[in-house]
Amino acid sequence: MHNNDWRLRVALAFTTVYFVWGSTYLAIRVGVASMPPALFAGARFLAAGLLLTVYARLSNQRFPQAPREWLTVLVAAVFLLVGANGLVVWGEQWVPSNQAALLAASVALWLAGLGVLGHNGDALSVQRLLGLVAGFAGVAVLVWPADGFSLDHFGGQLAILAAGLSWAAGSIYVKRAKPSTPPLMSAAMQSLIAGLLLGTIGLGGGEAARWTWNREALLALAYLVVFGSCLAYAAYVWLLHEVSPSALGTYAYVNPAVAVVLGAWLLDETLSGAQFAGMAVILLGVLLVSLPPLARRR
Numbered sequence: 156m157h158n159n160d161w162r163l164r165v166a167l168a169f170t171t172v173y174f175v176w177g178s179t180y181l182a183i184r185v186g187v188a189s190m191p192p193a194l195f196a197g198a199r200f201l202a203a204g205l206l207l208t209v210y211a212r213l214s215n216q217r218f219p220q221a222p223r224e225w226l227t228v229l230v231a232a233v234f235l236l237v238g239a240n241g242l243v244v245w246g247e248q249w250v251p252s253n254q255a256a257l258l259a260a261s262v263a264l265w266l267a268g269l270g271v272l273g274h275n276g277d278a279l280s281v282q283r284l285l286g287l288v289a290g291f292a293g294v295a296v297l298v299w300p301a302d303g304f305s306l307d308h309f310g311g312q313l314a315i316l317a318a319g320l321s322w323a324a325g326s327i328y329v330k331r332a333k334p335s336t337p338p339l340m341s342a343a344m345q346s347l348i349a350g351l352l353l354g355t356i357g358l359g360g361g362e363a364a365r366w367t368w369n370r371e372a373l374l375a376l377a378y379l380v381v382f383g384s385c386l387a388y389a390a391y392v393w394l395l396h397e398v399s400p401s402a403l404g405t406y407a408y409v410n411p412a413v414a415v416v417l418g419a420w421l422l423d424e425t426l427s428g429a430q431f432a433g434m435a436v437i438l439l440g441v442l443l444v445s446l447p448p449l450a451r452r453r
Contacts, residue, residue: 168394172387176383176410177411178378178414183379184252188372191365191366193244194358194362194365196240197353198350199376199384200346200350200353200384206385207342207385207388208340208344208347211339217340224336225344227332228348233349235322235349236346237356239318239319239325240349243315243318245311246311250315251422253411256413256414257414259411260319260410262319264319269324286442288440291440412438
């Protein structure tokens with residue numbers, strides 16, 4: 156591939172990940188305004204899993220072979236999609252999309268913190284330690300209400316913070332498991348398993364009676380299936396093999412900026428002055444833990 160062609164593909168892939176994943180928080184907020192959360196998320200992953208499976212097979216990617224490979228897929232589905240995405244969807248019933256995206260940016264902080272654990276852990280530099288402290292201080296400022304705590308709202312915020320922890324734990328597990336299943340096929344199987352689990356949770360929780368064929372919610376669901384779970388994830392998987400982790404990690408602080416702009420433009424969401432300060436501190440913390448230490452860059 157010519158160098159200019161490669162650069163164009165990298166630019167297009169980054170643009171897709173930045174803006175599509177940044178917009179998914181708004182789509183989720185629109186969806187759960189009228190749809191039950193578990194069934195909404197379950198329908199998304201079932202549909203996306205079917206589409207990804209067809210594409211992966213057309214690309215001659217094989218299904219997981221060994222039981223260990225299926226175990227890795229199952230753990231990833233539970234932590235990354237059921238746990239992380241499911242908690243974000245549940246939390247956005249009360250939390251505006253712009254705040255949800257900012258809280259979800261804490262995944263970079265969780266990754267840096269959990270990444271030091273175990274015999275294969277990465278050493279925690281002073282720069283990254285400062286980033287962790289700054290990031291979680293920003294989270295505290297963001298979630299601190301000016302007019303007292305509301306358990307519903309605060310519970311939703313905690314759920315989205317827990318979603319970041321679940322995503323980080325699942326990501327580290329998958330990375331250290333070193334699966335041999337092709338990435339898109341693995342994502343397809345994860346999506347199908349997550350769709351079945353979330354659908355079961357929704358049906359068991361009586362959500363079927365709350366399902367409505369709302370036009371806006373169905374459009375949001377279709378957007379999440381096609382763009383959020385298929386197109387953007389495919390771009391992300393390709394970038395994993397083409398650019399450095401520090402470059403790829405920039406999505407963690409670009410996505411919230413996109414979500415804040417879209418939330419203000421389309422849903423009239425706002426942030427207070429204190430919350431803007433919290434946002435700045437969170438993004439500073441994410442930047443510090445995402446970039447290589449200064450000495451290594453030199």
